[in-house]
Amino acid sequence: MGLTVVLIIPLSMGGLTVLQLATNVIRSTRRNCISSIHKPAAKCNNKTDKKHNKMLHQLPIYASGEIVRGFGRGSKELGIPTANLSLDVVKSLPESLHTGVYYGWSNVNNGEVYKMVLSVGWNPFYNNKEKSVETHMLHKFDCDLYGQTLKICIVGYLRPEKNFDSLDDLIKVIKSDIEQAKTLLDQPENRKLREAPFFSANISKC
Ligand code: ADP
Ligand code: RBF
Ligand code: MG
Numbered sequence: 221m222g223l224t225v226v227l228i229i230p231l232s233m234g235g236l237t238v239l240q241l242a243t244n245v246i247r248s249t250r251r252n253c254i255s256s257i258h259k260p261a262a263k264c265n266n267k268t269d270k271k272h273n274k275m276l277h278q279l280p281i282y283a284s285g286e287i288v289r290g291f292g293r294g295s296k297e298l299g300i301p302t303a304n305l306s307l308d309v310v311k312s313l314p315e316s317l318h319t320g321v322y323y324g325w326s327n328v329n330n331g332e333v334y335k336m337v338l339s340v341g342w343n344p345f346y347n348n349k350e351k352s353v354e355t356h357m358l359h360k361f362d363c364d365l366y367g368q369t370l371k372i373c374i375v376g377y378l379r380p381e382k383n384f385d386s387l388d389d390l391i392k393v394i395k396s397d398i399e400q401a402k403t404l405l406d407q408p409e410n411r412k413l414r415e416a417p418f419f420s421a422n423i424s425k426c
Contacts, residue, residue: 279374282371285369286368290304290352304352310353323338325414326371327419334358341381345384
């Protein structure tokens with residue numbers, strides 16, 4: 221299925237490494253496995269559908285970077301903490317990675333790999349001015365993870381970002397994203413990606 225091998229050689233640059241910037245996004249040729257949820261290419265009949273479909277076929281996408289501070293709302297307001305990647309990493313992601321909600325695998329400092337859900341975009345409910353890439357791992361951590369290295373493998377797409385009438389509605393939908401992610405990641409084709417060498421490859425910092 222052609223996973224790209226990750227070679228990350230560090231050169232110092234503001235917490236991230238230069239080659240990390242070039243290599244922190246790694247794509248494979250594997251076809252996205254949620255075509256049952258989305259229209260297959262043959263049925264796409266407008267430009268937006270075609271672009272969206274093209275993006276889905278680029279998954280999985282691998283990325284990594286330091287966990288940085290955001291507004292602190294995930295844990296305080298939603299009860300759903302999200303590990304945020306720095307703006308450098310957000311900008312280095314392929315433009316074809318549309319804003320929206322995704323599911324996949326992630327680990328911290330090469331540790332155990334957990335299921336995750338991911339939000340990419342401007343959080344329309346909060347009308348953020350900066351694009352964010354935020355990972356909620358389906359695991360209870362005992363301490364905070366700021367400054368540690370997060371690795372993510374974006375496996376599939378769930379839905380576009382939305383605005384909501386209330387915080388409760390946003391929380392309900394995120395909880396339903398989490399349930400969907402749990403089920404989708406148990407599919408054998410997706411489960412295999414948990415074992416990707418990417419998750420144990422060394423990314424050293426200068
Ligand atoms: P911020 O706005 O600074 O990202 P959040 O309220 O979203 O703050 O909380 C995120 C932080 O919570 C993460 O950076 C990490 O240190 C910690 N955290 C604890 N458990 C998790 C988890 N399961 N998934 C993601 N982050 C977690
Ligand atoms: N924010 C939105 O404004 N609209 C959304 O549809 C939305 N969906 C999300 C789905 C998931 C799985 C996660 C983890 C976050 C989502 N967020 C969304 C982002 C959320 O507002 C953000 O994580 C918190 O504001 C904390 O930064
Ligand atoms: Mg967060």
